[in-house]
Each structure stands twice: as structure tokens, then as C-alpha cells.
Amino acid sequence: MKTFHCQFCGHPVFFENVSCLQCESALAFLPDRLNIAAIEPVAGDGQELWRPRVRGRKAAPARYRRCGNHAQNGCNFAVPANDPNAFCVACRLSRTIPDLSQPENPGRWVKVETAKRRLFYTLAKLGLVATCPPDGAADGPQFDFLADLPGQPVMTGHAAGLITINVAEADDDERVRRRLQMHEPYRTLLGHFRHESGHYYWDRLIDEGGRTEAFRQVFGDEQQDYAQALQAHYERGGTTEGWQDRFVSQYATAHPWEDWAETWAHYLHMVDLLETAASYNMRLTVPGQDLEVEDVVNPLETGQPDFDVLVEQWVPLTLLVNSLNRSLGQEDAYPFALSPGALEKLRYVHDVICETRSASRSQGAQPQQGASATPVKKAA
Structure with missing residues (x-):
């Protein structure tokens, strides 16, 4: 992924950052621009709205909301103010999230959502998902993030547009254990997302694409x-x-x-x-x-x-x-x-x-x- 810069002070920032370490500006990823932006709050009809913050330039007219998952899992994707969906274009692809009352699952959820946002970025840059689908719709594969239960193991896989990810793959020790057990030289959480998205796009681009x-x-x-x-x-x-x-x-x-x-x-x-x-x-x-x-x-x-x-x-x-x-x-x-x-x-x-x-x-x-x-x- 490319490097990003705070558009207010120019300091390098990473894709997952929610604030600039140099100027302390709040940051958000703007899917409609596929870029990180410094943002500042602006008054707006009872909503908590934000606008891009750029030093030495007139304030941009665009208005955004933070993703509905910002407080829970640190999602830094913004939602256009006129989008009726509370969740960003990446989070709305999550059909099911793990039970957050289980102590190990909140941290796992953060990791799988982070990997999914990286996948979304690449797919969007390749023109394979819409960054602003109409009427708050979701575009792309749907995801179930599930954890094993006694006698009910979860298999990571794809079926009919739905990708299931076992959230235990977010645990480094478990992922390494499975990598060695399966004789795989490479096994990463992001790699799982990329692989399973391949099954989804086989349906879309190969089968349905003739x-x-x-x-x-x-x-x-x-x-x-x-x-x-x-x-x-x-x-x-x-x-x-x-x-x-x-x-x-x-x-x-x-x-x-x-x-x-x-x-x-x-x-x-x-x-x-x-x-x-x-x-x-x-x-x-x-x-x-x-x-x-x-x-x-x-x-x-x-x-x-x-x-x-x-x-x-x-x-x-x-x-x-x-x-x-x-x-x-x-x-x-x-x-x-x-x-x-x-x-x-x-x-x-x-x-x-x-x-x-x-x-x-x-x-x-x-x-x-x-x-x-x-x-x-x-x-x-």
C-alpha cells in the first residue's frame, strides 16, 4: 500500500492512523477519494459532521460522518454525510461479527476488520468494488467473522458470495500452529482475505463473466x-x-x-x-x-x-x-x-x-x- 501524508501538516501517516502524531489532527480515510485526510468537526443539523482540513486552502465543501464502528473497533473510514448507512463501505460488508462479550474476541475483531479494510482498498483501486454504492448499499463479498464453539469448529471459506473467517486466525500463535500443521510457507490474516476474495471473484468474473x-x-x-x-x-x-x-x-x-x-x-x-x-x-x-x-x-x-x-x-x-x-x-x-x-x-x-x-x-x-x-x- 502507498504511503499517505497528513494533508494539514504533510507528516507521513499510515493507513490505519486515526490521528496525526505531528499536528494532532484527526484523520479519516475517505473512500470516495481513496485517500487519508486530516479532518475537523463542523456544525451540521444535529449530526456530528467533519470536513477535510487543509492548511492554507479554503475549507472543502464535502461533509462526512465517522463510521458507526469508529468507537468500537477504531475504524477510520468516513461516511459521506448524505449516505443513509451508519457504517462505512467496508464495515457494511460484515454480515456477522464475533460475540464481543467473549474476552478474546474484541481484539480479534479489530484485527480482522483491519485486514478487511486493506483488502477493500486494493479491490477499490483495481475497480472491483464501488467506493460510493448508491443508497447505502454494500458492494462486494459479505463476511461472517466467527469463533469456534465446543464441538462446532469454524472453517474459513467462501460460499455463494459469503466469506467466513475463523477469528482465531487473528491470534499469532494459532495461525503459526496451523501454518506448520498444513506445511504452508506463508499464512497471514490478510492472505486469507485475499485468497477467499479470489473465490468470490471467480464467481463474478469467470463464471458470471462468461x-x-x-x-x-x-x-x-x-x-x-x-x-x-x-x-x-x-x-x-x-x-x-x-x-x-x-x-x-x-x-x-x-x-x-x-x-x-x-x-x-x-x-x-x-x-x-x-x-x-x-x-x-x-x-x-x-x-x-x-x-x-x-x-x-x-x-x-x-x-x-x-x-x-x-x-x-x-x-x-x-x-x-x-x-x-x-x-x-x-x-x-x-x-x-x-x-x-x-x-x-x-x-x-x-x-x-x-x-x-x-x-x-x-x-x-x-x-x-x-x-x-x-x-x-x-x-x-
């Missing part, structure tokens, strides 16, 4: 029995000989749907990290080589980024990230090596997203799927 035949030519036939494929995957210990030649991960070998979701998540990793590097005006030189990479491209700002350029810059960037991690005694942040077969699948995801992005812009960025906003409910 791309199934093209998909099968790249990923294989998704009509094979999904439950049997997963069972076979786990019976062989989650490993497949020679998987590196065609897949981004071992889990991707389980079924074409999982191959797509893993590749989709990988693409989101790629564009997000490249945007971060671009926002720092990075130029990369691989040690031992004279070739200098040009300024890193921000794929979330470029209308039709060239896939070959993204890959050309991605490889040395991941080498740098891993080297920095090792310098701090940490494991590789990016424990993958992309083969030509895996890159072919990433290119397909890239092309589908670019086609969708172009269509979204030509249609005035209308929502992919309009839906009435669902009240946030609590669950165990």
Missing part, C-alpha cells in the same frame, strides 16, 4: 468433484511432486478453484507491494548485475500496467524484501519462486482484472453487484 472456457485452458477443468479433490490433496499430505513447475503454491494443486484463488491472492500481493515500493520512489539494482530497474511502477495508479514490467520489477523487489527480513533475523516474507507456468496463470488474472477495470471505468464505476446493506450482527 470466461469459463478460457479459464479451463489455463487452470484446468473446475467441474471435477471439489470435495474429492480436497480429500485426495490432504491424503497425500498436501504435497504434489513437481508442483513448482505450474503452481504458485502446493495448495493450488488441490483443485482449479484453489489454483485460481491462490494465484489471485498472489496477484494482490504483487500489486500491493509494488505500490508500496513506488510510493517510496524506489529504484532497484540487483547486486552483482549492472542492470538498474527503472522507477518502480505503481500498478494501482497505471491504467493498463504491462505485466512483463510488473514481473521484471517484482523479482528484485522480493529479493530485497527477503534480504531485509533476514537481516532482522526473520524468515523470508516472500517464500516463493515463480515458474513460467505460474507466471502464465498470474498473467491471466492480470488480464481479467485489467479488462474488468476498463469496463468499470467506461461504465462510470458502477458496482459489480448491488445489494442492500446488511445490519451488523453478532455471533459466537
